[in-house]
Amino acid sequence: MRAPSLIAEVEALLYRHDPVGIGFGDNPDEYRPEAGSIVARRPRARSVDDVVTLAHGEFVRWFDEDTAGPVDRYEDIARDAWAIWLARSSGAS
Structure with a gap:
């Protein structure tokens, strides 16, 4: 079985965390x-803190600052995304 694409994995974690409240179960x-935007900018990230900034910035870009909410809303998302990226870069899937 093929590993899910990186975009699909990030998409799933965004849906799970649902930072702007649009995941309705269906x-x-x-x-x-x-997810696609975050993954495209992934090479710029050197730490979890970078991913927090990157993810928040993308949500501000796609929605607006009020809808995106505070930066700290993206901390768990960033930790999960960083873990996925590290696992993939070490050859684990």
Whole structure:
């Protein structure tokens, strides 16, 4: 079985954390555009803190600052995304 794409993994974690409250249980692809943007900018990230900034910035870009909410809302998302990226870079899937 093939490992899910990185975008699909980030999309799933965004849906699980649901930072802007649009995951209603029947729309698991709701965060696909944001996941794609985050993954595209992944090479710029050198730490979890970078991913927090990156993820928050993408949600501000896709929505607006009020909808995106505070930066700390993205801390758990960033930790999970960073763990996925580290696992993939070490050859684990």
